[in-house]
Amino acid sequence: MKIQEIREIIKLVDGSSIEEFSYEFEGVKVKMKKSGSGKVQPSASSSIQTSPAPKAVEAPSAPAPAKEPKAEELVSEEAPEIPADNESEYHKILSPMVGTFYESPSPDEDAYVQVGTKVTADQVVCIVEAMKLFNEIEAEVDGEIAEILVKDGQLVEYGQPLFLVKAN
Structure with missing residues (x-):
């Protein structure tokens, strides 16, 4: 830790x-x-x-997550490289905390955004869960989602890029 x-x-x-x-x-x-x-x-x-502890501990009152991430999904993935000449036209939406990335408000609902979705600065684009608190992440800029850099249910680090937005 x-x-x-x-x-x-x-x-x-x-x-x-x-x-x-x-x-x-x-x-x-x-x-x-x-x-x-x-x-x-x-x-x-x-x-x-x-001290010795079990591999995973869940709060007794918390419901089990709808989808358990697999071991290979727990490894943080590097964001794809953006060509240097195009980097200035993209805005990176960064994770403000360590947590689990969710693309939709619940497992049975559609994703907040997909590649090509037009977004406004105050529009929610995903949720990052930390300690059973679900934090809505906003786009921060007006534009269009160019790339989604993480997978649903993936663990993310503080400052890790989540989306690339082609700003208007």
Whole structure:
């Protein structure tokens, strides 16, 4: 687990109504507890430890995802190279956080956008899920979707390009 991921978890817990949070994955255990002021504070009960843990832990109240990513989908893919002479005409929509990319609001609905879709700056183009919070990502510019750089259900990193938009 990277320090950036831990910081993102702290921000998410701090901005939510959750009072106490515990997370275990691949031998890393993170525990957080809010103080009376509602801010995440280090305390004797807050710790980051390495210990044997199961491969995946799900929150008991969370529904199972509609589609489990396969092991080969978990590997972050590099964005295709854009020719240097054409790079200035494309706007990259970047992931604002580490999470899972979803192209539609739910598994049984159509994708927000496809290649060739005309978008406005405030139009939602996808969702990035982080810690069971679904964050709508907007296009940021008016234009046309030129390329979708990630697959539905793929894990994405902070700052990773998700879409190329040919700006108007």
